[in-house]
Each structure stands twice: as C-alpha cells, then as structure tokens.
Amino acid sequence: MAGSNHTHGHLEGQAVPFAQANASTRVLLIASGKGGVGKSSVTTNLAVALATRGRTVAVLDADVWGFSIPRMLGVDQPPTVDDEMLIPPEAHGVRCISMGFFADEEQPVIWRGPMLHKALEQFLTDVRWDEPDYLIVDLPPGTGDVAISLAGFLPAAEMYVVTTPQPVAQTVAQRAAFMADKVNLKVHGVIENMSWFTGDDGTRYELFGSGGGADLAERIGVPLIGSIPLVPALREGADVGRPVAADADSEAGAVFAEMARVVDVDLRPTKRRHRELRIL
Secondary structure (H helix, E strand, O other): OOOOOOOEOOOOOOEOHHHOOOOOOEEEEEEOOOOOOOHHHHHHHHHHHHHHOOOOEEEEEOOOOOOOHHHHHOOOOOOEEEOOEEEOOEEOOEEEEEHHHOOOOOOOOOOOHHHHHHHHHHHHHOEOOOOOOEEEEEOOOOOOHHHHHHHHHOOOOEEEEEEOOOHHHHHHHHHHHHHHHHOOOEEEEEEEOOOOEEOOOOOEEOOOOOOHHHHHHHHHOOOEEEEOOOOHHHHHHHHHOOOHHHOOOOHHHHHHHHHHHHHHHHOOOHHHHHHHHHHO
8 A cells, every 4th residue: 555665775774765754855756658658758858957947856767677867867977885875876967876777788677576666665765865856756667566666655756647649648648647546646747748840841740649648637637747849859868868958948958948847836835835935
C-alpha cells in the first residue's frame, strides 16, 4: 500500500529525506504509459529549465532498464563517495544519479522486484541530495514495480504524465494516470510531446495527429502544462548532452521555459506558498 514502506535505506537509521513531514523539496514523477514518447527528454529538459529559473534541481533516473539521463544531461563523470554517501555529479545546474553509473551501457539489468525496490531505496537514502528545490524522477514506462515502490517511498510526490498527440498513445498514457490513483499519488498535469513540426515555410505539420494531450488532461481533470514541438535539436541535444532547454530562445527551449514557470509558479503547492508568505 502506498506510503507503508519502511523509509530506511542502506545506511542504518537513514530515512528517505523527501518523505519527511518538514521536507521542502518538491518531488516530480515523470511518467508515461508506454516507451518512445520522449519521457526522458522531457525529464532532462524540464530539470534544466527549472535550474535556469534559479532553482536547485536533482534528477533520479529510476528507469533502471533504459537509463539515459546521464548522457542526455551531458554528465561526464561518475558519482564520488564521501563518508559512505554518494555525491551526485552535476551538469547544466542539475545533479543526477542513475543506474547508468553502476552498470555497463551495453548490458541489461535483469532484476526482480525486491532488488529494484532496494536499489531505489538506496538512491533516495544513500545519496547526498542536500535538499534541492526539486527532485525530478524519471520513471520507467508503464505501471510496474518501480512506480509502486516510489509511491511508497514518496507518497507526497506530484506525477506528470507524458503522451504524444495520437489517440493510441493518449489511451495508453491514461493507464499511468489510473495507476497513480490506485497507489494514492496525485497527477498534477499532462505534457504532450511531438506536438508539431515546423517546416521551412513556417507551417506547422501535426505529424502524429492533434489533441491527445488536451483530451487526456480533460479526462483526468488536470491541466495540459505544455505541448513540445518535434525539432531535430531536441534529439541531437539528447544524444550529445546539450539539452535544448539551455537555450530559452529556441522554439523548444521557449516551451520548456514556460512549462518550468507553470510548474514552479502556477502549480506550486498552496501550503508551501502560504508558509513562505508567513516567513516574509
């Protein structure tokens, strides 16, 4: 049941810091119903866009089978160790931890549920995260063991569902939203990827149809927080570690900048906003 897991990791007595009542970090779970919709690209670029806004940001690459965040983010060094704690490397103002630091890129990770659960627990407890403003978690596609474990470790996390415009992708993405409800997580928004391609003549071409993101958002009663264009720079940047969000003047970069604003300002939890007003 969500929230019932013991929040202690490899270091004896170490609690999951983000599950504590006084935790200041907002945890964002980036989910999708299926692979191939660009979920990891969204995670990477949203993280960079939030960092560009002056927020402290960390990414947990929980896609233990398809780990790709270090490459997309441009991280070129492994974590270091200090007093038995992992120190996550940083690129573009974003710190990250990933199975990619501990497994050969060419080799599959063949683990059953209990091993996945323990690895995720250690990523949360044995890493010196230092209370970032945001911890963004790149979930694997679907509704399996990893998502269930993280729901237990991080019961107050906000879930954002990534889909593409086509109806079949929207229908599958809906399952991720329904899974969130089953494990007592709240979906806070939908992100539509590959929404259009802009030709040299300035015309927008909706290669994968239209309306899937808006329809999904309406069905589950949350906002559509952004529609991301299909641009070569997004794919190229992911391959070489140059996130497009680092250039807020580009077509896709401007979209990620606005999405970061929506998450950071419009969807900011009311309780935290009230607490900060009292402090001021």
